Amino acid sequence: MRLAGIVVIFCMIITAAALPSKNNNNDIAASTRRHLHDPRHQHHLRGESSSVRSQVVGNVTGHTQIFCHNETQPPIYFTSQPDNGGPGVYLLNADPVRHGAVNGTMYLFYENDHDFVPYLWTVVCFLNPLLLSSTKILLLPPNPPGGAVFVTPCPTFEGRIVRGDVSNFDGRKHLLGTWGELSWSTNGTAWGDVSLLEGNDGPVLVQALDAANKYKGFSIDVLSNAPAGAWAQKLGTGSWCLDKITSEGGNSVTRAWETQFLDPNSVYLEDNINPVINSINGRFAVTFYAGVV
Ligand SMILES: *[C@@H]1O[C@H](CO)[C@@H](O)[C@H](O)[C@H]1NC(C)=O
Ligand SMILES: *[C@@H]1O[C@H](CO)[C@@H](O)[C@H](O)[C@H]1NC(C)=O
Ligand SMILES: *[C@@H]1O[C@H](CO)[C@@H](O)[C@H](O)[C@H]1NC(C)=O
Ligand SMILES: *[C@@H]1O[C@H](CO)[C@@H](O)[C@H](O)[C@H]1NC(C)=O
Numbered sequence: 001m002r003l004a005g006i007v008v009i010f011c012m013i014i015t016a017a018a019l020p021s022k023n024n025n026n027d028i029a030a031s032t033r034r035h036l037h038d039p040r041h042q043h044h045l046r047g048e049s050s051s052v053r054s055q056v057v058g059n060v061t062g063h064t065q066i067f068c069h070n071e072t073q074p075p076i077y078f079t080s081q082p083d084n085g086g087p088g089v090y091l092l093n094a095d096p097v098r099h100g101a102v103n104g105t106m107y108l109f110y111e112n113d114h115d116f117v118p119y120l121w122t123v124v125c126f127l128n129p130l131l132l133s134s135t136k137i138l139l140l141p142p143n144p145p146g147g148a149v150f151v152t153p154c155p156t157f158e159g160r161i162v163r164g165d166v167s168n169f170d171g172r173k174h175l176l177g178t179w180g181e182l183s184w185s186t187n188g189t190a191w192g193d194v195s196l197l198e199g200n201d202g203p204v205l206v207q208a209l210d211a212a213n214k215y216k217g218f219s220i221d222v223l224s225n226a227p228a229g230a231w232a233q234k235l236g237t238g239s240w241c242l243d244k245i246t247s248e249g250g251n252s253v254t255r256a257w258e259t260q261f262l263d264p265n266s267v268y269l270e271d272n273i274n275p276v277i278n279s280i281n282g283r284f285a286v287t288f289y290a291g292v293v
Contacts, residue, residue, distance in 0.1 A: 067111055068154035069119040075108070075169065076120050080149035087190065087282030088152035089182060090144060090209070091161060093124035095202070099293040100165050104147075107288070108168050111159040115173045119159065124149055127287075158183035161286055163201055163293050167236025176234050177201035177241060180217070180286045192216065192284050193276040195268035196258060197250070199232065200242035202291020208279035216275050219289050222261050229253035234292070241292045247271045 069076070081088070091107055099105050104125035108118040127147025144150045160179040168174050176199035184190045192206040194217030205217040223242055230253045232243035243251035245258065247270075255269070264273040 065112060065158055066156040067114060068157050069111060069114065069117075071114050071117040073117075075118040078120055078122050078149075078151055080122075080144050081151055082143060083150040086152060087155075087184060087188060088150055089161075089283070090148050090150050090285040091122070091124060092127050092148045092285060092287040094127050094147075094287050095290045096126050097290060099163075102165075105163055105288065105291075105293065106165050106168075107161055108164045109153060109157070109159060109161050111157065114159070115175065116171055118164075118168055119157075120151065120153065121164075121168070122149055122151070153182075153184070155184055155186075160195075163288060163291055165237055165293050170236060172235060174235055175199070176232055176244065178204045178291070180204045180206055180288070182206070182284055182286070184282055188280075188282045190279045190282040190284055191276055192279065192286070193268060193274070194218065194266075196242075196262070197244060197246045197268050197271070199244045200254070200258065201234070201239075201293070202241070203289040205287045205289075206277070207285045207287070208277050209283035209285055210279045210281045212280075214277040214279075216266055216277050218262055218267055219287075220261065221290065222258055223292070226257050227253060230257045237293060239292045245269065 083090075093105050093107075095105050097105075102123045104123055106121060106123050109120040111119050125147055128145060160181045162174075162177050162179060164174060178200050179195040179198060180192070181195055182190060182192045190208075192208065194204045194206050200222065202223065203217065203219045203221065205215055205219055207213075207215040226242055230242050230251065231240045232251070232254075233240050242258065243254040245251060245255040259269055262269060264270050265275050267275055
């Protein structure tokens with residue numbers, strides 16, 4: 001335990017040195033303000049960003065999302081919080097690659113319909129593979145080991161966790177990629193799923209940490225051998241990953257490729273099959289495997 005704690009702290013120090021600080025945050029605020037008068041800001045993804053919302057609320061039109069964060073404010077950097085058994089999410093990095101200047105991978109939490117500015121962000125170093133198999137996680141509360149962070153978003157959080165980098169702070173939409181979607185109901189139940197509707201930049205597994213031991217998502221690589229027509233380029237980094245497959249404007253080559261390997265009951269591949277699980281204690285683990293930033 002003591003050793004694990006030291007690894008976490010070391011990982012975070014590197015992060016703080018390598019990544020944005022006050023100056024950058026001012027730039028973020030400035031670029032965000034510019035978007036207040038941008039017509040794109042009025043465009044909401046209600047149809048596209050789908051998923052968890054419809055499960056949680058049932059009556060979408062009667063639902064008013066209570067946002068955690070105002071998009072005029074810079075994203076909030078967090079480090080792992082102690083796990084005292086309450087609601088929250090373990091975010092695990094099972095991607096051995098160091099992406100960009102960070103020792104590990106940067107992750108961002110976006111709220112639904114706040115697509116321009118992330119709510120939370122952090123960097124997680126590579127998880128000790130001994131702590132993880134594709135379906136089982138060994139966690140050591142109260143202090144998560146290196147490669148895992150624990151965080152409790154605000155109680156009304158509805159949104160997604162994605163891979164990213166500093167270009168996610170440019171005030172533009174960065175939708176392309178795999179979404180690990182989570183939301184919390186007012187009664188403490190949390191909901192989770194993995195969606196490929198807006199793209200696939202690598203595997204993500206979402207696991208309920210209540211007694212039922214449910215999980216959704218996938219851990220296999222479907223990018224490596226994908227056909228030429230299945231790819232799309234990320235805004236910002238310019239990296240290539242698999243294209244979006246939304247019902248409107250989705251890439252049919254990508255959809256045909258992914259449905260050969262993945263099950264719509266495990267991961268969002270269609271708008272009308274909802275592979276969503278709940279966790280009655282409000283606790284989830286979300287694992288990101290090797291992917292593209
Ligand atoms: C959905 O919620 C709205 C507002 O609360 C209500 O007027 C409407 O009747 C509800 N629709 C259904 C199908 O329950
Ligand atoms: C967000 O912050 C701006 C500037 O402080 C403020 O004008 C606006 O009302 C806030 N929006 C919400 C939804 O709180
Ligand atoms: C980077 O993270 C790994 C854990 O994945 C850790 O063992 C290593 O000490 C870290 N390196 C630096 C330079 O922080
Ligand atoms: C909590 O609320 C959700 C809807 O938001 C509902 O589906 C679920 O059954 C509720 N759980 C309990 C234990 O009441």
